[in-house]
Amino acid sequence: MASWCVRAVRQSYSIIGSPGLLRASPRLLCTAAQQKSNGQRSEEEPSGVSKVEQSPAEKAWSEEKVQLEEQLKEITDKYKRALADTENLRQRSQKMVEDAKLYGIQGFCKDLLEVADILEKATESVPKEEVTPGNPHLKNLYEGLVMTEVQMQKVFTKHGLVKLNPAGQKFDPYEHEALFHAPVEGKEPGTVAMVTKVGYKLYGRTLRPALVGVAKAP
Structure with missing residues (x-):
């Protein structure tokens, strides 16, 4: 760790070109060099959170949920059609009864x-x-x-x-x-x-x- 800081300080010194600055704050330069190295490492790492794969139980639950939603939609559609057919049958039956009362004679x-x-x-x-x-x-x-x-x-x-x-x-x-x-x-x-x-x-x-x-x- 010390040798790495020394190398970083030397590089900073060669860039800055001021021995007075090096003598005044070697720890500061070491810290800056360490932060720069950490930044490079973070840039090399892929950004974002890695996607967590679902477990087999969660996948099975999701598939079962989709199937239940489709079944519910199908049953609801059949129920509405049955209601419409029942209402039409009731109206036709009522019309037949009324016609029978009028024209039965x-x-x-x-x-x-x-x-x-x-x-x-x-x-x-x-x-x-x-x-x-x-x-x-x-x-x-x-x-x-x-x-x-x-x-x-x-x-x-x-x-x-x-x-x-x-x-x-x-x-x-x-x-x-x-x-x-x-x-x-x-x-x-x-x-x-x-x-x-x-x-x-x-x-x-x-x-x-x-x-x-x-x-x-x-």
Whole structure:
């Protein structure tokens, strides 16, 4: 250590060129030379902290953590999809129940429509000039048929069954069934010129289309 300091002092002396400085502070020069040597050593050493390698247990724990996170993500995604499917199924089931309540009577309504048609034909077939006080039996029968027809239409309306009589309206294939197309004077082409049988709608859904004749261009 002493010989090393002596060499360092001599080098410093040769650089500084002042023997007075050497005599005045040899210990200071030795200390400076030692610090310079330590600085060179520190520069030669790689800077930064060396990376500590993980132990096998830590590596296994990290891998297991990654796997658990992936499983959690997958399970969460499946859970959200299952919730969405369940909600869609619930809405479809609710819609089916509501439709069943509204349209469950459509078979019964179709059968009653035939009765309504017969009553309508019966009232139309009676000559109006014959319905007089002088013919009380026919008059009473006719008035009874008319009252029955009116009451039946009220019951139909109460349960969502509405009559369709599209005379003069624009032809609609969703509500009307065209029996023929013919040029009709005074009728715009594409409109209903004649109604042979009225139609009915149940809560906005066509239960029976009206049978019509459609006017066309000559």
